[in-house]
Amino acid sequence: MPDAGSQRKTQIVIVGGGAGGLELARKLGARYGRKNHDIILVDRNRTHIWKPLLHEVAAGSLDANLDEVGYGGHAARWGYRFFYGALESIDREARVITTAPLMDADGEEVLDRHRIRYDYLVLAIGGVSNDFGIPGVREHAMFLEHRTQADTFRHKLLNACFRANLHRAEGGAASKVRICIVGGGATGVELSAELFNAAKGLQNYGLEVFDESALQVTLLEAGPRILPALDEDLAATAQAELEALGAEVRPSTQVVKVTPKAVHTKDGGTVEADLILWAAGVRGAHGVEAMSDLELSRLGQFVVRPTLQTTMDDRIFSLGDCASCLLPGEERPIPPRAQSAHQMAARVFRNLNRMMAGQAPEAFRYNDHGSLVSLSRFAAVGSLMGNLVGGRMAVEGRLARMAYRSLYRMHILAIHGWLKGSVLIVMGHVNQIVRPRLKLH
Numbered sequence: 001m002p003d004a005g006s007q008r009k010t011q012i013v014i015v016g017g018g019a020g021g022l023e024l025a026r027k028l029g030a031r032y033g034r035k036n037h038d039i040i041l042v043d044r045n046r047t048h049i050w051k052p053l054l055h056e057v058a059a060g061s062l063d064a065n066l067d068e069v070g071y072g073g074h075a076a077r078w079g080y081r082f083f084y085g086a087l088e089s090i091d092r093e094a095r096v097i098t099t100a101p102l103m104d105a106d107g108e109e110v111l112d113r114h115r116i117r118y119d120y121l122v123l124a125i126g127g128v129s130n131d132f133g134i135p136g137v138r139e140h141a142m143f144l145e146h147r148t149q150a151d152t153f154r155h156k157l158l159n160a161c162f163r164a165n166l167h168r169a170e171g172g173a174a175s176k177v178r179i180c181i182v183g184g185g186a187t188g189v190e191l192s193a194e195l196f197n198a199a200k201g202l203q204n205y206g207l208e209v210f211d212e213s214a215l216q217v218t219l220l221e222a223g224p225r226i227l228p229a230l231d232e233d234l235a236a237t238a239q240a241e242l243e244a245l246g247a248e249v250r251p252s253t254q255v256v257k258v259t260p261k262a263v264h265t266k267d268g269g270t271v272e273a274d275l276i277l278w279a280a281g282v283r284g285a286h287g288v289e290a291m292s293d294l295e296l297s298r299l300g301q302f303v304v305r306p307t308l309q310t311t312m313d314d315r316i317f318s319l320g321d322c323a324s325c326l327l328p329g330e331e332r333p334i335p336p337r338a339q340s341a342h343q344m345a346a347r348v349f350r351n352l353n354r355m356m357a358g359q360a361p362e363a364f365r366y367n368d369h370g371s372l373v374s375l376s377r378f379a380a381v382g383s384l385m386g387n388l389v390g391g392r393m394a395v396e397g398r399l400a401r402m403a404y405r406s407l408y409r410m411h412i413l414a415i416h417g418w419l420k421g422s423v424l425i426v427m428g429h430v431n432q433i434v435r436p437r438l439k440l441h
Helices: 004-008 019-032 051-059 071-078 147-169 186-205 232-245 338-356 397-416 418-434
Strands: 010-015 037-043 081-084 086-091 096-100 109-111 114-117 120-123 127-129 177-182 215-220 248-250 255-259 262-265 270-272 275-278 282-284 302-304 313-318 323-325 370-375 379-384 393-396
Touching: 010 019, 019 037, 019 071, 019 338, 019 397, 037 071, 051 147, 051 186, 051 397, 071 081, 120 338, 147 177, 147 186, 147 275, 177 186, 186 215, 186 232, 186 370, 232 248, 232 370, 302 313, 313 338, 338 397, 397 418
Parallel strands: 010 037, 010 120, 037 081, 120 313, 177 215, 177 275, 215 248, 302 323
Antiparallel strands: 086 096, 096 114, 127 282, 255 262, 262 270, 370 379, 379 393
16 A cells, blocks of 8 residues: 555545545545546544534434445545555655554454555544543543444443333332533533433333433533533523423533542532533544644644645645634634534645646635534524624524534535435435434444
């Protein structure tokens, strides 16, 4: 890897097959094919699932096997190559990346360390939850950064629900499944609501005495309110909806320590929990400091110029959650959102085209299209349009639900193209009717 013939081709390597990386690989493959270019997508997973769906996977409301995209098949369809591996280091002088050895669950080596050359490199490795150095978080809390973690959470959730159901059936009516979610952003809020949706359906799947009353969900947020990306009134509406479902929402509550079965707060309180989910903040991937000499932000993200090129190498781009891009006149970097990754991928695609044609790259312009949050099937809130009209339009109810669903449809079209994407959207509607409401395996 790569084959001898590819040495004469312009080789573009994309590390990370998330929303932005996969969209970019498709566009480049569709534009150039394999005749004079070699487009290589590197990812540590074999399949892709849209990250904003992970809370549904975690709650069992979505069967990821039906919605994931296999990189191998997608690569064959769109004219790029997929390499199964994880980034270990970047040699800028030699223009080579090295992937780390991959091990299976038994510790046996699946793939050895590998070197892949590049003419242009795009870093789209995503980010991780920010533990802020709080003791016990990484040891005792769970995260929703990729599908494996979502599956792990679902398995533990179901085991806890079955135990509580058995205890209630034997007369222990007060038995509850205690879940503490730290972080009042979109992930924490959406998961809180999705858990109650799942609990409502468990009675139809063999848990005869289990319902949403057996669920005890506590949502902690260090800031003064949940959903800081939304207007204050919309955030208040979302909190009221969660509390109506039965969740306890506690803003202005700072966590100082996490132990195996409890979250300890700065005010001296303790939230006992069977499951602890950490969804507070986004930072660069762990160990990124050792991968290269590229400039990093204080949160471990690759610092990029407005063209999305890294500050130290014009041939290396970065996009999505792993990139820190402060545009002229702005006080904060571009926020780590799915819409940011989508827009960045489009700009990197255009800039690669320009550079290969001998033209100068152009600056990225971020268009804030607003924020939407789904409270499962119960409600949705958000703001639309953003700076497109110089302000925000608050939306709730059915309009917000329709807008929220459209986000995933746009992602499907971006990674599959209009023809196949439209077919998959129609198939998705059919699957909602015929497939089970919950995934219990």
